[in-house]
Amino acid sequence: xxxxxxxxxxxxxxxxxxxxxxxxxxSAPSTEELAKKLANPVAALISVPFQLNYDQGIGPARDGDRxxxxxxxxxxxxxxxxxxxxxxxxxxxxxxxxxxxxxxxQSGIGDIVQSVFFSPKQPTASGWILGGGPVFLIPTGSDxxxxxxxxxxxxxxxxxxxxxxWTYGVLANHLWSIGGSGxxxxxSTFLQPFLTYTTPDAWSYTLSTESTYDWKxxxxxxxxxxxxxxxxxxxxQLVNVSGGVRYWADGPDxxxxxxxxxxxxxxxxxx
Numbered sequence: 001x002x003x004x005x006x007x008x009x010x011x012x013x014x015x016x017x018x019x020x021x022x023x024x025x026x027s028a029p030s031t032e033e034l035a036k037k038l039a040n041p042v043a044a045l046i047s048v049p050f051q052l053n054y055d056q057g058i059g060p061a062r063d064g065d066r067x068x069x070x071x072x073x074x075x076x077x078x079x080x081x082x083x084x085x086x087x088x089x090x091x092x093x094x095x096x097x098x099x100x101x102x103x104x105x106q107s108g109i110g111d112i113v114q115s116v117f118f119s120p121k122q123p124t125a126s127g128w129i130l131g132g133g134p135v136f137l138i139p140t141g142s143d144x145x146x147x148x149x150x151x152x153x154x155x156x157x158x159x160x161x162x163x164x165x166w167t168y169g170v171l172a173n174h175l176w177s178i179g180g181s182g183x184x185x186x187x188s189t190f191l192q193p194f195l196t197y198t199t200p201d202a203w204s205y206t207l208s209t210e211s212t213y214d215w216k217x218x219x220x221x222x223x224x225x226x227x228x229x230x231x232x233x234x235x236x237q238l239v240n241v242s243g244g245v246r247y248w249a250d251g252p253d254x255x256x257x258x259x260x261x262x263x264x265x266x267x268x269x270x271x
């Protein structure tokens with residue numbers, strides 16, 4: 001299972017690196033500036049994170065585990081002199097085993113979550129950076145156990161502030177199912193409060209949760225994440241390398257329990 005994820009990650013990285021051009025390697029902002037932009041979900045920075053997560057203790061018997069590689073391209077567009085539009089995509093590639101007794105192994109892609117943020121280029125008078133727009137659930141899962149088999153839509157928004165080395169704020173969305181063949185309707189709220197401290201040499205320390213409330217089952221899932229990251233160069237390509245742990249503070253009996261970990265490699269393509 002680990003080999004499949006490593007193979008998928010290697011192939012995806014090779015494909016992205018092959019598309020880089022000398023124009024994309026020209027003079028860029030300082031690494032500290034890039035690190036602060038990465039802490040801002042609606043920054044005008046093209047980035048391609050490859051986020052690998054491992055979770056365990058899944059299922060009523062707590063003997064299942066899951067590897068999830070989230071491919072998360074972030075692409076900003078200039079709408080006019082005052083506004084940007086930021087596309088944020090999450091495509092999960094999953095390998096899981098025994099998520100409930102007798103389930104066996106599954107591997108493939110999960111459902112895409114596509115967000116579009118309309119964000120003013122300038123912060124508010126009090127320094128808040130804002131963004132909002134629609135979010136969509138697209139049932140691209142390659143297996144019934146990797147997909148909700150539902151189309152979904154709803155609102156998303158982000159509010160954050162950057163003061164000196166600190167970045168703090170919250171990203172949120174809500175998804176309702178609007179069709180599809182899945183047996184269970186979707187109504188879920190996602191909340192991601194975050195706090196990041198960035199040093200002058202582009203080290204960042206982040207504490208966040210990625211909590212989801214399932215309104216149909218009336219159940220929270222609450223992983224708490226602690227990450228350390230560094231902006232650097234690999235062969236002339238700017239990257240951000242992150243690693244850390246997470247702890248599942250709450251969740252359903254069928255969800256992950258205990259500790260997991262996260263590794264992230266982000267390709268940076270500053271304009």
